[in-house]
Amino acid sequence: MEDSIASLSLNDAEEESIQLRVESSNSETSYANGFVGTFLTSIVVHFQTMRSTLANVWHPIGGVSISDLENGRFLFRFYFEVDVDLVEKK
Template identity: 55%
Template sequence: GGVNTVSRGFGRVKEDYRLCLVGRVLTDSVVHFPSMIRTWANLWHLLGGVSITDIGEKRVLFIFHYEVDINRVIEGMPWSFNRHLIIFHPMGPGEDPLQVPLIYIEFWLQNHNLPMEVISEGLARQFGNSIGQFVQYDSSLVTRGIRRYMQIWVKIDVRMPLK
């Protein structure tokens, strides 16, 4: 799949909002738009391609052609460009890509050296909420006794310092 780009401007999104992401690179520096597009095209290897538009206010709109492609990008988060994190927001019905808050990023965190008997979803929830907002807990391998760490998916407000 190819990458179609528009360097500036934004018209009304007529495409299915479920296939759209809006994003921004977490940096105060100027981002070289063509380099960013080449980097993502090389990393993502999309089946159906994506249209990428610089919509201003340091925001970029991504319109994917296939659901499998947008899902691959979402599942691969977090992404970065030139060592700067990129915040993506999946568009919802009626949302304006220039207005949605781009302030949250989600990560898998690992807490190592915990005794197996204390690892639980309750502890994961408590730990996740102490850092940001708990999203989910991966218990799949812990229950088989393979891991000696807890893996937690958390949502973090990038405006706040880490605790």
């Protein structure tokens, strides 16, 4: 297992992806300031703990909405573009 993890890189392209559609401004739901993420761990991530921990670490100005997409994937939606920029830099 360690050999397979050692060859991982953040620059490697994912074989499968989730496409998010940007909604029009008339809609209440927008994915323009959102991204899908996963945790590289062999243990199960406790959703409530992860959500409160990341909100405390990131301190987003407009808040963050985190949804469980199942299969170890999470949708992170920010309400301001500046929050997305800050999280991407961390």
